[in-house]
Amino acid sequence: MAKQTMGFSSQALQFRTDNKLYHLQTPQSPIVRTAAYSKYCMDEFPTGTNAIVAVLAYTGYDMEDAMILNKSSVERGLFHGHIYQVETFDLVEQRKFDQAFKLFGRSNIDKSKNDLIDSDGLPYVGQMINPGEPFISVHNTITNTTKPTTLKGSEPAIVDYVSIDGTTSKDFMQKVNVRFRRRRNPVIGDKFSSRHGQKGVCSQLWPDIDMPFSAATGMRPDLIINPHAFPSRMTIGMLLESIAAKGGSLHGKFMDATPFANSIKDADGRSTTDSESLVDELGPMLTSYGFNYHGLEVMYSGVLGTELACEIFIGPVYYQRLRHMVSDKFQVRSTGTVDPVTRQPIKGRKAGGGIRFGEMERDSVLAHGAAYLLHDRLHTCSDYHIADVCSLCGSILATSFIQHQKRATRHIGGLPPGRAPKKVICHACKTSKGMETVAMPFIFRQLAVELAAMNVKMTLQLSDQA
Amino acid sequence: MEGISYQRFPKVKIREMKDDYLKFELRETDASMANALRRVMLAEVPTLAIDLVEIEVNSTVLNDEFIAHRLGLIPLTSDRAMSMRFSRDCDACDGDGQCEFCSVEFTLNVRCTSDHTLDVTSTDLRSSDPTICCPVDVAARATAALDPNSAYDPSEQRGIIIVKLRRGQELRLRAIARKGIGKDHAKWSPAATVTFMYEPDIHINEDLMETLTLEEKRSWVESSPTKVFDIDPNTQQVVVVDPEAYTYDDEVIKKAEAMGKPGLVDINAKEDSFIFTVESTGAIKASQLVINAIEILRQKLDAVRLSLDTEECDEQFGELGAHLRGSAV
Numbered sequence: 001m002a003k004q005t006m007g008f009s010s011q012a013l014q015f016r017t018d019n020k021l022y023h024l025q026t027p028q029s030p031i032v033r034t035a036a037y038s039k040y041c042m043d044e045f046p047t048g049t050n051a052i053v054a055v056l057a058y059t060g061y062d063m064e065d066a067m068i069l070n071k072s073s074v075e076r077g078l079f080h081g082h083i084y085q086v087e088t089f090d091l092v093e094q095r096k097f098d099q100a101f102k103l104f105g106r107s108n109i110d111k112s113k114n115d116l117i118d119s120d121g122l123p124y125v126g127q128m129i130n131p132g133e134p135f136i137s138v139h140n141t142i143t144n145t146t147k148p149t150t151l152k153g154s155e156p157a158i159v160d161y162v163s164i165d166g167t168t169s170k171d172f173m174q175k176v177n178v179r180f181r182r183r184r185n186p187v188i189g190d191k192f193s194s195r196h197g198q199k200g201v202c203s204q205l206w207p208d209i210d211m212p213f214s215a216a217t218g219m220r221p222d223l224i225i226n227p228h229a230f231p232s233r234m235t236i237g238m239l240l241e242s243i244a245a246k247g248g249s250l251h252g253k254f255m256d257a258t259p260f261a262n263s264i265k266d267a268d269g270r271s272t273t274d275s276e277s278l279v280d281e282l283g284p285m286l287t288s289y290g291f292n293y294h295g296l297e298v299m300y301s302g303v304l305g306t307e308l309a310c311e312i313f314i315g316p317v318y319y320q321r322l323r324h325m326v327s328d329k330f331q332v333r334s335t336g337t338v339d340p341v342t343r344q345p346i347k348g349r350k351a352g353g354g355i356r357f358g359e360m361e362r363d364s365v366l367a368h369g370a371a372y373l374l375h376d377r378l379h380t381c382s383d384y385h386i387a388d389v390c391s392l393c394g395s396i397l398a399t400s401f402i403q404h405q406k407r408a409t410r411h412i413g414g415l416p417p418g419r420a421p422k423k424v425i426c427h428a429c430k431t432s433k434g435m436e437t438v439a440m441p442f443i444f445r446q447l448a449v450e451l452a453a454m455n456v457k458m459t460l461q462l463s464d465q466a
Numbered sequence: 467m468e469g470i471s472y473q474r475f476p477k478v479k480i481r482e483m484k485d486d487y488l489k490f491e492l493r494e495t496d497a498s499m500a501n502a503l504r505r506v507m508l509a510e511v512p513t514l515a516i517d518l519v520e521i522e523v524n525s526t527v528l529n530d531e532f533i534a535h536r537l538g539l540i541p542l543t544s545d546r547a548m549s550m551r552f553s554r555d556c557d558a559c560d561g562d563g564q565c566e567f568c569s570v571e572f573t574l575n576v577r578c579t580s581d582h583t584l585d586v587t588s589t590d591l592r593s594s595d596p597t598i599c600c601p602v603d604v605a606a607r608a609t610a611a612l613d614p615n616s617a618y619d620p621s622e623q624r625g626i627i628i629v630k631l632r633r634g635q636e637l638r639l640r641a642i643a644r645k646g647i648g649k650d651h652a653k654w655s656p657a658a659t660v661t662f663m664y665e666p667d668i669h670i671n672e673d674l675m676e677t678l679t680l681e682e683k684r685s686w687v688e689s690s691p692t693k694v695f696d697i698d699p700n701t702q703q704v705v706v707v708d709p710e711a712y713t714y715d716d717e718v719i720k721k722a723e724a725m726g727k728p729g730l731v732d733i734n735a736k737e738d739s740f741i742f743t744v745e746s747t748g749a750i751k752a753s754q755l756v757i758n759a760i761e762i763l764r765q766k767l768d769a770v771r772l773s774l775d776t777e778e779c780d781e782q783f784g785e786l787g788a789h790l791r792g793s794a795v
């Protein structure tokens with residue numbers, strides 16, 4: 001899972017121009033760690049935070065691998081992060097296309113963008129750029145025009161760093177890297193995971209005062225997960241980590257979690273651990289500080305102030321923030337672009353497309369007998385089309401509008417002329433007598449056209465019976 | 467309209483009081499009142515915190531948002547916060563939030579010129595009016611300087627660190643501190659921890675206890691992770707040494723059952739007595755925090771009582787509405 005984490009991936013962030021880099025603002029060193037963790041100096045590149053995790057079903061917002069984050073914890077900096085993204089502008093590369101010599105520079109005529117673009121045509125470091133706003137501009141010496149580049153995407157970015165690559169062409173600045181920084185603080189829909197693969201999605205930022213609290217210490221959890229995440233997955237390691245980390249933090253020391261530790265022999269051939277069972281080692285650590293042997297605590301409801309019926313399993317667990325975030329994934333469409341051939345909504349999140357309502361979804365709605373819903377999804381909200389059909393020959397392709405001759409419009413009683421009714425004629429039957437309108441998916445007309453291209457004629461038989 | 471009065475007269479007894487710590491008993495009231503007090507202390511007692519940062523120069527290793535966030539979390543002395551205005555409803559500056567009635571201005575101007583790493587701390591924040599508002603550690607130093615007997619050692623205190631600078635790096639900014647509450651953002655919460663527990667009522671069944679051997683007594687006493695019981699070295703009787711150390715974990719009850727002596731001890735929570743522990747961030751004194759919380763709770767109840775809707779909603783509120791308006795006489 002470490003590959004997917006937002007961590008602290010580099011110590012020289014300031015001078016780097018990675019294409020895209022996820023960065024956690026305030027990482028911590030895990031309390032529970034293995035020998036390999038220390039051996040490979042993972043502390044230099046931490047990947048998460050020690051969060052106080054309570055295992056309970058508190059509000060229903062923690063069902064099905066959802067998890068509740070404490071709003072105050074997040075406001076104090078829990079899991080705050082950034083995305084660093086670099087855009088490169090190479091004018092030598094651009095010259096290959098149009099043979100025009102270009103320079104970075106801003107327009108002297110249009111001064112409206114001067115608060116975003118400096119006199120050298122580059123953005124100001126530290127400036128926030130909103131989507132659609134220009135941040136860099138290039139002057140074309142042949143056409144003597146200046147063309148700014150605008151910020152793509154749907155969220156604002158901050159200019160973090162601007163670097164200039166070499167001076168290849170006679171000391172003229174030709175290649176520039178602009179590094180953007182986007183704020184990515186936790187929101188509903190972001191993904192988190194413990195090191196045991198217990199991944200979950202944040203479902204609420206719950207107010208601190210409504211979180212359950214421990215009467216003995218007054219602590220409120222940073223994070224609540226549902227107990228149903230455990231039985232089927234059997235991630236006992238996470239429970240042990242919680243107890244071990246609790247004992248470790250009470251004693252002020254890191255805990256060793258190297259697997260197969262009791263089979264590792266030291267120089268004298270003795271096992272490096274004394275006890276038979278890990279729980280026998282961890283339990284007394286907790287009781288020596290007045291805590292329950294098994295890591296349970298009596299907690300009170302934050303809303304009512306009354307004791308919760310059950311003792312709650314609570315302790316620190318090293319949690320990682322994963323790089324899958326809603327702001328990169330959410331897709332929404334009411335109306336928008338349609339495919340020119342099928343007139344159905346296009347696909348793709350970036351293009352503002354819809355989500356496919358496929359065969360299986362159709363089957364599901366059919367099985368529910370939700371005919372109107374089916375009609376709405378597959379027809380009204382898709383390629384709804386009203387076609388003129390000639391009932392004499394049954395063709396939908398031979399019909400066409402007649403161009404009205406521009407007649408001298410006669411004003412009747414000062415009123416504007418009423419719109420002349422559209423006249424449709426069948427080219428095959430040379431009459432407009434049998435014209436009917438029929439609602440159909442546009443793709444049906446497309447089918448007729450494609451069949452016609454293969455010399456297959458499609459005829460429709462119209463009837464009034466429902 | 468005749469109604470039953472729910473009025474009670476809670477009693478407060480202070481056990482221990484320090485500037486940033488308060489332990490008190492709250493008696494003759496119920497859990498709703500105790501929890502309301504806890505919630506108000508955590509989320510609705512106003513303090514001052516840095517809310518707006520204008521960065522002029524930042525060549526440090528941390529980015530602007532990071533520094534602004536760290537500045538916001540520095541606790542500022544907020545004794546005046548109760549009488550200050552929220553910037554959103556300040557008439558003096560039309561909600562601009564930059565006038566003396568609703569804000570305090572800070573400036574920070576540090577540049578590292580030596581080869582040693584320079585720590586930028588809360589002591590580098592210059593307040594426009596240190597008597598009203600300044601970082602808590604600066605205030606603590608100032609009061610300690612006035613009192614020669616104080617145990618405060620300034621050489622041990624480094625201030626709250628904001629960022630570290632190396633040679634040539636500079637941080638120059640202007641910050642506005644405003645009044646706010648913990649509900650809006652955790653930085654305005656004056657309480658580090660507020661918790662309460664029900665006072666336990668512990669009865670040992672002496673007759674049954676005497677049937678145990680000393681060894682059994684000892685193992686029973688030690689079954690509680692917290693030191694609630696002990697054995698009197700002279701009489702060898704089990705005595706309750708600290709009832710409040712009991713965490714309602716039922717360990718001793720389970721142990722008694724495992725020993726085949728159920729009913730050895732009977733522990734009940736007193737439904738109307740609470741022991742509060744309040745820890746303050748230093749923004750306001752712990753004692754003042756409780757007083758402010760009660761004041762805010764009263765204001766909130768007044769808002770309900772004085773609301774014109776209350777009278778119209780008599781059917782909804784019933785006798786509670788009448789009680790709130792004080793017509794239950």
Ligand SMILES: [Zn+2]
Binds near residue numbers: 393426
């Ligand atoms: Zn026809």
Ligand SMILES: [Zn+2]
Binds near residue numbers: 556559562568
């Ligand atoms: Zn004002």
